[in-house]
Amino acid sequence: MKRIYIGFIVSFLLCNCKERENQQDNISYVISVENRKLLTKLKKKKIPTPPAGFYSYNNIIIDQKGDFYFYQKEYTPWHCIPSEGDTIPDFFNISPIEIIKIPNNSIVDFITQNVSNKNEMKRRLIVASQNDTIKNSIILSFLNQNSLRHFGIRRTTQEEDTVLKYKKNNLYYNSENIKWDNERITFPFIKPILNHK
Secondary structure (H helix, E strand, O other): OHHHHHHHHHHHHHHHHHHHHHHHHOOOEEHHHHHHHHHHHHHHOOOOOOOOOOOOOEEEEEOOOOOEEEEEOOOOOOOOOOOOOOOOOEOOOOOHHHOEEEOHHHHHHHHHHHHHOOOHHHOEEEEEEOOOEEOOHHHHHHHHHOOOOEEEEEEOOHHHHHHHHHHHOOOOOOHHHOOOOOOOOEOOOOOOOOOOO
Protein backbone atom coordinates (compact mmCIF):
# COMPACT_ATOMS: atom_id res chain seq x y z
CA MET A 1 0.00 0.00 0.00
CA LYS A 2 2.89 2.36 0.82
CA ARG A 3 4.40 1.73 -2.64
CA ILE A 4 1.14 2.70 -4.36
CA TYR A 5 0.85 5.84 -2.22
CA ILE A 6 4.49 6.87 -2.90
CA GLY A 7 4.04 6.10 -6.61
CA PHE A 8 0.94 8.32 -6.68
CA ILE A 9 2.80 11.23 -5.01
CA VAL A 10 5.80 10.91 -7.35
CA SER A 11 3.60 10.81 -10.47
CA PHE A 12 1.61 13.82 -9.16
CA LEU A 13 4.83 15.82 -8.67
CA LEU A 14 6.13 14.86 -12.11
CA CYS A 15 2.84 15.92 -13.73
CA ASN A 16 3.04 19.28 -11.93
CA CYS A 17 6.60 19.84 -13.20
CA LYS A 18 5.53 19.02 -16.76
CA GLU A 19 2.61 21.45 -16.47
CA ARG A 20 4.93 24.28 -15.37
CA GLU A 21 7.35 23.55 -18.24
CA ASN A 22 4.48 23.66 -20.73
CA GLN A 23 3.28 26.97 -19.29
CA GLN A 24 6.76 28.45 -19.84
CA ASP A 25 6.82 27.14 -23.41
CA ASN A 26 3.50 28.89 -24.12
CA ILE A 27 4.87 32.39 -23.44
CA SER A 28 4.36 34.49 -26.54
CA TYR A 29 4.57 38.12 -27.61
CA VAL A 30 2.04 39.47 -30.13
CA ILE A 31 3.61 42.54 -31.75
CA SER A 32 0.39 44.21 -32.94
CA VAL A 33 -1.32 43.75 -29.56
CA GLU A 34 1.68 45.04 -27.58
CA ASN A 35 2.01 48.07 -29.89
CA ARG A 36 -1.68 48.93 -29.35
CA LYS A 37 -1.26 48.62 -25.56
CA LEU A 38 1.77 50.93 -25.62
CA LEU A 39 0.04 53.55 -27.79
CA THR A 40 -3.06 53.47 -25.54
CA LYS A 41 -0.90 53.94 -22.41
CA LEU A 42 0.97 56.86 -23.96
CA LYS A 43 -2.27 58.48 -25.13
CA LYS A 44 -3.82 58.22 -21.63
CA LYS A 45 -0.72 59.82 -20.09
CA LYS A 46 -0.66 62.47 -22.87
CA ILE A 47 2.85 61.43 -23.88
CA PRO A 48 3.61 61.85 -27.60
CA THR A 49 4.31 58.61 -29.42
CA PRO A 50 8.01 57.98 -29.93
CA PRO A 51 9.41 58.19 -33.44
CA ALA A 52 9.63 54.89 -35.24
CA GLY A 53 13.03 53.31 -34.58
CA PHE A 54 13.36 50.71 -37.25
CA TYR A 55 17.03 49.78 -37.03
CA SER A 56 19.80 49.63 -34.49
CA TYR A 57 23.48 48.81 -34.41
CA ASN A 58 22.45 45.19 -33.64
CA ASN A 59 19.47 43.61 -35.42
CA ILE A 60 17.95 40.16 -35.14
CA ILE A 61 15.45 38.78 -37.64
CA ILE A 62 13.17 35.90 -36.69
CA ASP A 63 11.90 34.26 -39.88
CA GLN A 64 8.54 32.56 -40.41
CA LYS A 65 9.93 29.22 -39.17
CA GLY A 66 11.31 30.78 -35.96
CA ASP A 67 14.97 30.70 -37.05
CA PHE A 68 17.29 33.54 -35.97
CA TYR A 69 19.43 35.77 -38.19
CA PHE A 70 21.70 38.62 -37.12
CA TYR A 71 23.23 41.67 -38.78
CA GLN A 72 25.04 44.80 -37.61
CA LYS A 73 25.28 48.25 -39.15
CA GLU A 74 27.59 51.02 -38.01
CA TYR A 75 25.33 53.79 -39.30
CA THR A 76 21.72 53.97 -38.16
CA PRO A 77 19.53 56.48 -40.02
CA TRP A 78 17.79 59.01 -37.81
CA HIS A 79 15.65 61.92 -38.87
CA CYS A 80 16.67 65.33 -37.54
CA ILE A 81 13.09 66.17 -36.69
CA PRO A 82 11.28 62.88 -36.01
CA SER A 83 7.52 62.99 -36.12
CA GLU A 84 4.55 60.64 -35.81
CA GLY A 85 4.50 60.57 -39.61
CA ASP A 86 7.83 58.73 -39.70
CA THR A 87 6.26 55.32 -40.09
CA ILE A 88 8.10 54.19 -43.21
CA PRO A 89 11.63 52.84 -42.72
CA ASP A 90 14.58 54.29 -44.58
CA PHE A 91 16.53 52.15 -47.03
CA PHE A 92 19.22 50.63 -44.79
CA ASN A 93 21.38 49.11 -47.53
CA ILE A 94 21.51 45.63 -46.01
CA SER A 95 23.28 42.98 -48.06
CA PRO A 96 22.91 39.19 -47.77
CA ILE A 97 26.57 38.76 -46.78
CA GLU A 98 25.98 40.88 -43.64
CA ILE A 99 23.27 38.52 -42.36
CA ILE A 100 24.38 35.45 -40.42
CA LYS A 101 22.25 32.56 -39.20
CA ILE A 102 22.35 31.85 -35.47
CA PRO A 103 21.60 28.34 -34.20
CA ASN A 104 18.33 28.52 -32.25
CA ASN A 105 19.77 26.76 -29.21
CA SER A 106 22.55 29.36 -28.83
CA ILE A 107 20.66 32.65 -29.34
CA VAL A 108 21.09 33.73 -25.70
CA ASP A 109 24.83 32.97 -25.72
CA PHE A 110 25.19 34.79 -29.03
CA ILE A 111 23.50 37.97 -27.74
CA THR A 112 25.49 37.80 -24.49
CA GLN A 113 28.81 37.49 -26.35
CA ASN A 114 28.09 39.94 -29.19
CA VAL A 115 25.69 42.56 -27.85
CA SER A 116 25.53 42.63 -24.04
CA ASN A 117 29.28 43.06 -23.63
CA LYS A 118 29.61 46.10 -25.96
CA ASN A 119 29.99 49.71 -24.85
CA GLU A 120 26.81 51.43 -23.74
CA MET A 121 25.83 52.93 -27.11
CA LYS A 122 26.22 49.58 -28.88
CA ARG A 123 24.13 47.58 -26.37
CA ARG A 124 20.96 48.26 -28.36
CA LEU A 125 19.06 45.52 -30.09
CA ILE A 126 16.10 45.40 -32.45
CA VAL A 127 14.25 42.10 -32.82
CA ALA A 128 12.24 41.95 -36.05
CA SER A 129 9.84 39.10 -36.70
CA GLN A 130 8.27 37.99 -39.97
CA ASN A 131 5.33 36.72 -37.91
CA ASP A 132 3.14 38.92 -35.72
CA THR A 133 3.53 36.48 -32.82
CA ILE A 134 6.86 35.49 -31.28
CA LYS A 135 6.51 32.20 -29.40
CA ASN A 136 10.12 31.69 -28.32
CA SER A 137 9.99 31.97 -24.53
CA ILE A 138 13.80 31.72 -24.24
CA ILE A 139 14.49 34.95 -26.13
CA LEU A 140 11.51 36.77 -24.60
CA SER A 141 12.65 35.93 -21.06
CA PHE A 142 16.24 36.85 -21.88
CA LEU A 143 15.29 40.25 -23.33
CA ASN A 144 13.30 41.14 -20.22
CA GLN A 145 16.10 40.17 -17.83
CA ASN A 146 19.21 41.28 -19.72
CA SER A 147 21.49 44.28 -19.38
CA LEU A 148 20.84 45.67 -22.84
CA ARG A 149 20.70 49.45 -22.96
CA HIS A 150 17.60 49.31 -25.11
CA PHE A 151 15.70 46.76 -27.16
CA GLY A 152 12.68 46.94 -29.41
CA ILE A 153 10.44 44.34 -31.02
CA ARG A 154 8.76 44.99 -34.36
CA ARG A 155 7.71 43.37 -37.63
CA THR A 156 10.36 42.97 -40.34
CA THR A 157 10.73 45.66 -42.97
CA GLN A 158 10.33 45.08 -46.70
CA GLU A 159 14.09 45.38 -47.10
CA GLU A 160 14.82 42.77 -44.39
CA ASP A 161 12.31 40.34 -45.91
CA THR A 162 13.78 40.82 -49.38
CA VAL A 163 17.44 40.54 -48.40
CA LEU A 164 16.75 37.51 -46.17
CA LYS A 165 15.00 35.77 -49.08
CA TYR A 166 18.07 36.32 -51.27
CA LYS A 167 20.34 35.12 -48.45
CA LYS A 168 18.38 31.90 -47.87
CA ASN A 169 18.18 31.09 -51.59
CA ASN A 170 21.84 31.97 -52.19
CA LEU A 171 20.88 34.35 -55.03
CA TYR A 172 22.76 37.30 -56.46
CA TYR A 173 21.45 40.48 -54.85
CA ASN A 174 21.56 44.03 -56.19
CA SER A 175 19.22 46.49 -54.49
CA GLU A 176 18.91 48.50 -57.72
CA ASN A 177 17.27 45.51 -59.45
CA ILE A 178 14.51 45.17 -56.83
CA LYS A 179 11.09 46.63 -57.48
CA TRP A 180 10.59 48.32 -54.10
CA ASP A 181 7.19 49.42 -52.81
CA ASN A 182 7.66 53.17 -52.19
CA GLU A 183 4.85 53.09 -49.62
CA ARG A 184 6.91 50.68 -47.50
CA ILE A 185 10.44 52.08 -47.88
CA THR A 186 12.01 55.55 -48.12
CA PHE A 187 15.10 56.13 -50.23
CA PRO A 188 17.54 58.90 -49.35
CA PHE A 189 17.58 61.94 -51.55
CA ILE A 190 20.53 61.75 -53.93
CA LYS A 191 21.64 65.06 -55.31
CA PRO A 192 21.62 64.86 -59.13
CA ILE A 193 24.88 65.34 -60.96
CA LEU A 194 24.81 68.55 -63.00
CA ASN A 195 26.68 68.92 -66.23
CA HIS A 196 28.72 72.12 -66.27
CA LYS A 197 29.29 73.54 -69.73
